[in-house]
Structure formats: structure tokens, C-alpha cells
Amino acid sequence: MKAYAGIDVGKDKLDVSWLRDATTNKKKTKVLKNTPKGHKELVTWLLKNTKYQPHEIVITVEPTGVYSEPLMYYLHEQGFILLQANPSKASQYAKALNLVHKTDKSDATMLARYGHDQQHSLCRWQPEPVESRALKAMLRRLEALEQDLQREENRFEAANFSGASARVIQSLEDMIAVLKDEIDKLTQEIDDHIDGHPSLKKNRKLLQSISGVGVVVSRVMVSLLACKNFKNAKQFSAYLGLIPKLKESGKQAGKTTLSKQGPSYVRVKLYMAAVVAGQHNPDIKAQKTRLLQQGKNKMQALGAAMRKLAQICFGVVKTQTEYQPQVN
Numbered sequence: 212m213k214a215y216a217g218i219d220v221g222k223d224k225l226d227v228s229w230l231r232d233a234t235t236n237k238k239k240t241k242v243l244k245n246t247p248k249g250h251k252e253l254v255t256w257l258l259k260n261t262k263y264q265p266h267e268i269v270i271t272v273e274p275t276g277v278y279s280e281p282l283m284y285y286l287h288e289q290g291f292i293l294l295q296a297n298p299s300k301a302s303q304y305a306k307a308l309n310l311v312h313k314t315d316k317s318d319a320t321m322l323a324r325y326g327h328d329q330q331h332s333l334c335r336w337q338p339e340p341v342e343s344r345a346l347k348a349m350l351r352r353l354e355a356l357e358q359d360l361q362r363e364e365n366r367f368e369a370a371n372f373s374g375a376s377a378r379v380i381q382s383l384e385d386m387i388a389v390l391k392d393e394i395d396k397l398t399q400e401i402d403d404h405i406d407g408h409p410s411l412k413k414n415r416k417l418l419q420s421i422s423g424v425g426v427v428v429s430r431v432m433v434s435l436l437a438c439k440n441f442k443n444a445k446q447f448s449a450y451l452g453l454i455p456k457l458k459e460s461g462k463q464a465g466k467t468t469l470s471k472q473g474p475s476y477v478r479v480k481l482y483m484a485a486v487v488a489g490q491h492n493p494d495i496k497a498q499k500t501r502l503l504q505q506g507k508n509k510m511q512a513l514g515a516a517m518r519k520l521a522q523i524c525f526g527v528v529k530t531q532t533e534y535q536p537q538v539n
């Protein structure tokens with residue numbers, strides 16, 4: 212026997228629901244702060260109310276990045292069984308059962324039921340290796356710095372256009388210089404970190420054997436494929452938001468576009484890589500030609516190129532073999 216709980220994770224709070232009886236949908240809920248102290252109180256509350264041991268309690272959580280990770284690391288250390296729910300699939304499950312989830316509390320209850328009903332099809336969450344976790348944190352910081360730099364460069368352009376004072380221009384130039392310097396330092400440390408761990412270094416070499424994948428994309432892909440356990444290339448593409456989605460309303464009704472769920476910063480980098488791959492990668496170049504001949508527009512062909520490039524990245528790491536074009 213096991214106990215089933217769901218947690219809706221927010222920035223400041225945790226909405227917890229313990230499914231006391233799946234048949235009658237009886238439940239007990241609790242709201243706690245999303246802090247180290249709140250995490251400890253959560254464990255105490257679950258053990259006291261369920262009367263089960265941690266290894267007998269299944270907790271289903273939707274990942275929310277930096278807000279959910281500390282909690283999941285802590286619960287894993289305590290011995291709980293953690294299931295990670297894909298948000299879109301959890302939403303489909305709720306709609307299929309007509310579960311209205313308008314509040315965080317009802318979301319938590321839905322996740323508890325989802326874990327109970329779909330436990331065999333959900334991924335059991337495991338923390339990534341320490342070196343992968345460190346790489347992910349550095350890349351997250353690099354992404355933030357690059358966004359800050361883009362904003363400052365936009366401000367600099369606007370300031371020059373509007374005739375801002377010399378002091379404002381100087382301030383912007385100084386800030387841009389500082390950001391560029393920090394980006395260069397952090398990028399080098401990231402590369403050194405990858406080179407310092409054999410598995411990460413090998414995966415990057417495999418990724419760079421793919422025409423169209425350079426230092427930037429390989430850096431990101433090494434981290435993604437080390438930190439998350441994807442079952443197959445399709446699941447990887449879905450995580451990146453590269454699966455076609457049919458528009459059902461609006462001006463684009465009836466047309467397909469990328470779902471664009473998941474990390475947008477990865478898609479930005481894949482976009483440029485796909486442009487290059489469309490010119491130099493035999494497989495993607497052939498796919499692009501075929502799709503255009505079938506009447507697809509350039510953006511649809513580019514979206515397909517991004518998806519195929521991501522799937523090739525998954526393939527070389529999964530098989531631990533260098534890229535071999537399928538067409539000449």
C-alpha cells in the first residue's frame with residue numbers, strides 16, 4: 212500500500228493535497244511556505260497524517276524550475292517517491308475526467324489523483340549528478356546575463372537615437388562592458404567545467420560532430436541531456452516545444468505551428484543552428500527541400516529543421532556515436 216499526494220509549487224507557497232481515498236476522492240490539504248523550514252514542515256505533516264514511511268508515499272509534482280528544484284532535492288533525500296508530471300499531459304488528464312482546477316488547492320488534488328492513476332506511465336524523478344546540476348546553474352546564470360546585455364544594448368541604441376546626455380551614454384557603455392566581461396568569464400568556466408568531466412566532454416564532442424551544431428548549441432544540449440532523462444527523441448522534442456500544434460481559432464485557424472512549450476532560450480539557439488544546418492547538414496537540407504516542394508512555407512520548414520536537429524542531438528548522445536548523415 213502507498214499514500215498519494217500532489218504538490219502545486221508556487222514561488223512563495225506549497226499547496227499540498229493528500230488523497231485519503233481515491234474512490235471517494237476524500238482528501239486532506241495543507242498550505243506551507245516554499246522555504247527550507249516549510250519543506251521540513253511538509254515532511255512532518257505528511258508522515259503524521261498518512262502514517263506511512265517516506266518510501267511508501269508517492270508525491271506528484273509539476274516542475275517549476277528554480278521554485279520546485281530545492282523542494283524535490285530535499286524530498287528525495289528524505290526517501291519519498293517523486294513523480295514528475297508533464298504539465299500538458301496533466302492538463303489533458305484533468306479535462307478527460309472533468310476535473311475543474313481553478314485553484315492551487317484543486318491543482319494539488321488533481322496531481323495526487325494523476326499520480327495515483329498514472330503512476331506506471333510517469334517518470335520517477337531522480338536528481339541529476341552533481342556536475343550536471345552545477346552546469347545547469349551556470350548556464351542559467353549565463354542566460355540571465357545574456358538577457359541583461361541585450362536589454363542594455365537596446366537601451367544604448369535608444370539613447371543614441373534620442374540624443375541622451377553623455378553621462379547616460381557613458382553609463383550604458385560601462386554596464387555593457389561589465390556584462391560582456393562577466394559573460395566571457397562565465398562562458399570559459401562553463402567550457403572548463405565540461406572539459407573537466409569525461410562524460411560531459413564526450414557528449415559535447417559527439418554533439419559537435421553534427422553539422423550545424425557549434426559551441427553554443429552543444430553547450431546547452433550537453434546540460435539538457437545530462438540533467439533530464441528523456442525516453443526518446445519525440446519526448447525530447449516535445450519538452451523543447453518543437454512538436455507541431457494545430458491552431459483551432461483566430462486568424463491562423465487550421466494551420467500548424469510549434470507548440471512553443473518549454474525553455475524558449477533553447478529554441479532561440481536552435482533557430483540559428485537550424486538556419487545553418489539547412490545549408491550544410493545533408494539530412495536537414497534534404498528535409499527542407501522536400502517540405503518546400505510539398506508546399507510548406509519557409510517557417511514551417513525551419514520549424515521542422517529545429518525539431519530534426521534536436522532529435523539528432525538526442526540520438527548521438529543516446530547511442531554514444533558520432534553523427535552519420537542518412538543521405539549523401
